[in-house]
Amino acid sequence: MDRERVKPQKKLYPTPALEKGLDILELFAREPGGLTKSDVARRLGRTVSEIFRMLLCLEERGYISQSEGDDRFRLTLRLFRMALEYPPAKRLASEAIPVMQEVAHEIRQSCHLGVLEGGQVVILSQVDSPVSPHFYVKAGSIVDPTHSATGHAILAYLPEESRAHALALWQNKAGQRLPKDLEKHLAKIRAQGYEERVSYEIRGITDLSFPIFDEYGAAVAGLTVPCLARIGQPMNMASVREVLRNASMRLTEKIGGVPPAK
Structure with a gap:
């Protein structure tokens, strides 16, 4: 799927202070090792004095913290906990784990559950394989919806207006054009009921994802298995597919959802 760079959309109602704070949070989300005040200022093209108060406020509110004797700030788990406390997400995650x-x-x-939020896929929860070695996507990860099985499974079953809105948000964040064959690919997913493809990121992985539906038959999440091909243990994808299909239907029922009409 070819993608081209586009200019971010012009903002109708600029809010400089809020945008500065969000820029800082998004920057920290990409830097698990932490950043100093100077690092933040340099990465965002600002002076230290411009971002100092923002960092102080975020630290006081518990979004970032410093270890003793370390001048680097790091994100705390506050944002992740907030996402899990959001009622629909909290219920979905709690029903999904068993x-x-x-x-x-x-x-x-292993398997994981992802939701579409703000033009990105957020991994709500994850369960490890009982055997080793195994591959997993950790809870809290942010994933490109146009470059993942989970994203495709959700996008394929969104109402047209909701899908267009989600993709517009993605374009604005990523600064890229939509893949040329995206609509054709999503139509294929709707026809077969799931997404199955070789991983975009890791060799030897086949990603399989089924949508989880709400009461209107729209996708609210994707239940995904990154199938790791083990030497000497041939994988029966038909069996994996059936297990995941049944699991997605059970989870849909648990949250009061229904599959869309054919």
Whole structure:
């Protein structure tokens, strides 16, 4: 899927102070090792005096912190906890864990649950495979929706207006054009009911994802297994597919959802 760079959309109602704070949070989200005041200022093209008060406020509110004797700030888990406390996400994550644990033990692969938020896929929860070695996507990860099985599974089953809005948000964040064959690919997913493809990122992984539906038949999440091909242990994708299909339907029922009409 070819993608081209586009200019970010012009903002109708600029809010400089808020945008500065959000820029800082988003920067820290990409830097698990932490950043000093000077690092933040340099990365954002600002002076230290411009970002000092912002960092102080974020630290006082518990969004970032410093270890004793370390001049680097790091994100705390406050944002992640807030996301999990959001009622729909909290209910979905709590209902999903037991189902995901059964899936992981039955197919001996890890699995994860992702939702679409602000033009990005956020991994809400994850369960490890009971065997080693295994591959997993950690909870709290941010994933490109146009470059992941989870994102595709969700996008394929969104109402047209919601999908257009999500993709517009993605374009504005990524500064890229949509993949040329995206609509064709999403139509294929709708026809077969799931996404299955070789991983965009890791060799030897086949990503399989089924949508989780709300009461209107729209996707609210994607339940995904990154299937790791182990030497001497041929993988029966048909069996994995059936287990994940059943799990996605069970989870849909648990949250009061229904599959869309054919």
